[in-house]
Amino acid sequence: RKEVEQDPGPFNVPEGATVAFNCTYSNSASQSFFWYRQDCRKEPKLLMSVYSSGNEDGRFTAQLNRASQYISLLIRDSKLSDSATYLCVVNRGGGGNKLTFGTGTQLKVEL
Amino acid sequence: DTAVSQTPKYLVTQMGNDKSIKCEQNLGHDTMYWYKQDSKKFLKIMFSYNNKELIINETVPNRFSPKSPDKAHLNLHINSLELGDSAVYFCASSLTSGASTDTQYFGPGTRLTVL
Numbered sequence: 001r002k003e004v005e006q007d008p009g010p011f012n013v014p015e016g017a018t019v020a021f022n023c024t025y026s027n028s029a030s031q032s033f034f035w036y037r038q039d040c041r042k043e044p045k046l047l048m049s050v051y052s053s054g055n056e057d058g059r060f061t062a063q064l065n066r067a068s069q070y071i072s073l074l075i076r077d078s079k080l081s082d083s084a085t086y087l088c089v090v091n092r093g094g095g096g097n098k099l100t101f102g103t104g105t106q107l108k109v110e111l
Numbered sequence: 112d113t114a115v116s117q118t119p120k121y122l123v124t125q126m127g128n129d130k131s132i133k134c135e136q137n138l139g140h141d142t143m144y145w146y147k148q149d150s151k152k153f154l155k156i157m158f159s160y161n162n163k164e165l166i167i168n169e170t171v172p173n174r175f176s177p178k179s180p181d182k183a184h185l186n187l188h189i190n191s192l193e194l195g196d197s198a199v200y201f202c203a204s205s206l207t208s209g210a211s212t213d214t215q216y217f218g219p220g221t222r223l224t225v226l
Binding site for chain 2: 031032042043044045046049085087091092093095096097098099100101103104
């Protein structure tokens with residue numbers, strides 16, 4: 001079983017739609033959680049950190065459920081510019097700041 | 112100003128050759144990393160250095176040798192290149208290695224093709 005699992009997609013949605021991505025992680029000792037965004041042939045960039053209380057940044061909402069080891073990302077009012085691969089990322093802690101990436105979920109927002 | 116830079120951007124070489132990739136960060140961070148993203152887009156950590164000292168080595172073949180001359184630079188030398196080494200190599204940096212909440216900032220990547 002992979003340490004971080006995501007549905008690879010692609011998710012094809014019309015502009016303005018709401019789309020949700022899910023992710024599960026296997027190591028219950030994991031300490032920090034993130035969503036990164038990667039555009040085609042570009043480097044990953046931090047989209048947002050994920051907290052147990054849930055957090056929102058504009059049209060983006062992230063949730064963490066530690067009991068279920070489940071992370072989610074909700075994008076409201078999708079824009080064409082949201083088209084990218086969304087990477088679920090977990091930091092196990094324990095020194096070294098080692099990030100473990102999921103394989104990513106591809107989103108295509110269409111007119 | 113580029114925060115994390117890598118050279119070269121593209122590298123095409125023959126099997127068996129030795130090549131190096133360079134990385135520099137101007138963020139004043141203590142910790143730097145090398146990641147490999149394979150053809151299936153899976154991104155996996157290879158090495159991490161904190162203030163010039165190796166702190167993570169993810170069972171990478173010893174043909175790969177990272178070197179950190181100072182905390183702003185982390186280079187990756189690869190000996191006897193193999194076809195399976197073809198991938199995109201990303202350098203990254205973070206403020207520290209101890210805080211799991213530290214953001215990692217990635218360089219633009221080096222696309223290595225081994226023929």
